[in-house]
Amino acid sequence: MSTIGKAIRAARTASGFTQAELADWIGIRDGNQISRWERDVVTPSADSVGELKRVLGVRLDNSAGDAVSC
Numbered sequence: 001m002s003t004i005g006k007a008i009r010a011a012r013t014a015s016g017f018t019q020a021e022l023a024d025w026i027g028i029r030d031g032n033q034i035s036r037w038e039r040d041v042v043t044p045s046a047d048s049v050g051e052l053k054r055v056l057g058v059r060l061d062n063s064a065g066d067a068v069s070c
Helices: 004-015 019-026 032-038 046-056
Strands: none
Touching: 004 019, 004 032, 004 046, 019 032, 019 046
């Protein structure tokens, strides 16, 4: 089963962003937040998911614990 964190990491690496670069692009001061999302320590807010979708060009779905990127 894939998680939203795994989907974020896959989309980020496919786009060629570092965690710090992605944080900057979506307006997050703390680049470590991306790491926490990717490790499923915390779940991004709805606003952050919207920004991730916009910047990375993917669909992220956390319903039923699944995450899909396309």
